[in-house]
Amino acid sequence: MATSRRTFLKNLSAAALTAGLPPVANAKVPPVFPVVVSTWNFGLQANVEAWRILRTGGRALDAVEAGARVPEGDPNETSVGLGGLPDREGRVTLDACIMDEQSNCGAVVCLEHIVHPISVARKVMEQTPHVMLSGRGALQFALAHGFKKENLLTPASEKAWKKWLKKGKYKPIANIENHDTIGILALDANRHLSGGCTTSGMAYKMAGRVGDSPIIGAGLFVDNEVGAATSTGVGEEVIRIVGSHLVVELMRQGHAPQQACEMAVARIVKNQPVKSKEIQVGFLALAKDGDVGAFALQKGFTYAVHTETGNVLKSAASFYA
Numbered sequence: 001m002a003t004s005r006r007t008f009l010k011n012l013s014a015a016a017l018t019a020g021l022p023p024v025a026n027a028k029v030p031p032v033f034p035v036v037v038s039t040w041n042f043g044l045q046a047n048v049e050a051w052r053i054l055r056t057g058g059r060a061l062d063a064v065e066a067g068a069r070v071p072e073g074d075p076n077e078t079s080v081g082l083g084g085l086p087d088r089e090g091r092v093t094l095d096a097c098i099m100d101e102q103s104n105c106g107a108v109v110c111l112e113h114i115v116h117p118i119s120v121a122r123k124v125m126e127q128t129p130h131v132m133l134s135g136r137g138a139l140q141f142a143l144a145h146g147f148k149k150e151n152l153l154t155p156a157s158e159k160a161w162k163k164w165l166k167k168g169k170y171k172p173i174a175n176i177e178n179h180d181t182i183g184i185l186a187l188d189a190n191r192h193l194s195g196g197c198t199t200s201g202m203a204y205k206m207a208g209r210v211g212d213s214p215i216i217g218a219g220l221f222v223d224n225e226v227g228a229a230t231s232t233g234v235g236e237e238v239i240r241i242v243g244s245h246l247v248v249e250l251m252r253q254g255h256a257p258q259q260a261c262e263m264a265v266a267r268i269v270k271n272q273p274v275k276s277k278e279i280q281v282g283f284l285a286l287a288k289d290g291d292v293g294a295f296a297l298q299k300g301f302t303y304a305v306h307t308e309t310g311n312v313l314k315s316a317a318s319f320y321a
C-alpha cells in the first residue's frame, strides 16, 4: 500500500514536471483549508479560538497561538499552563514552542510563573536572535516583555501533589491527567502552516526535567512545503526518535499523514517493545493539502479537527488494542 502510493506520487510528480507544473506531492485531492487540528478534548475549545482567526483570513501563526492560550489559561486543565501539576518539589514549570511557515521558531523551557508560555515562545522567536530560553532567563525575558508574574499552583493541583508526595512514586498513567499536552497545527487561507505546543510536562517530574514539547523536531515540527506534526505523551520516547520531525519527513517521502503517524509510533514500539506497552504517545499530523492523520500507542488519544464544515472530536486509532 505504502509502496504503491509512493510510486503513484513519484509518477505524479514526474508528470507534473513534464507538464511544467510545480511538483505538488499532495495533488491527489482538492486541498482542505483553512483547517486547524489540536490534541485531546481541550483541542475542541482551542480550535474555536483558532478558527475565529482562520475564518477571517488570519494567519496560521496567530491561530495556533490563540488556540494554545485556551487550555493554558484554564485553571481546571492540570496538564497545561495555569493549574498544571507541579514537579516533585511543588513547582509548576512550563514548556512551550511555536513554529511558523518560514521555519522561524521559538521555545521556552522550565518557565515558572507565566500563564501563557506559548506567547513568550513567540516573543523569543520574533524578538531575539535565539530559539530557546530556559528557566530564570526565560522568566526575566517574559517579565521584561510585559508578562505578569503569577502563582500557577492552584489549590487543586497543590492538593494532588501533596497526595502524591505520600507515596512519591513516579509512574505516568496513560491518558490520565498527569500528562497531556496541547499540540495545535493550522493551515490558513494563504496555505501557510504553523504549529504550537505547550505543556506543564509530566506531573511530579524531577526538578529541571524537560520533555519533548518545547523541542523543535520532537514535540513540534512545521515544514511549509510538506506539513506539520506534533506529539503528546511520554516525551522521553518522542525525543529519542525526534518524533514530529520524523512524521514530517515521512510525509515528505510521500506518506499520508496517517501512515506517517503510524510509522513513527511503530518506531517507538520497535525501540521499546516492553515499555511501549505501558505508556502513551500520540502523534497528530496535518499535511499541506489539509489531510489529517493521528495515531497513538494506546487507545484513548483524542484530537479535534476544525474545518469550515465544523469542529469535530475524533479518537485516534492505536497500536495496542
Ligand code: ASP
Pocket: 178, 179, 180, 181, 199, 200, 201, 202, 210, 211, 212, 213, 231, 232, 233, 234, 235, 236
Ligand atoms: N509530552 C509531554 C511531556 O513529556 C507530556 C504529554 O504530552 O503528555 O512533557
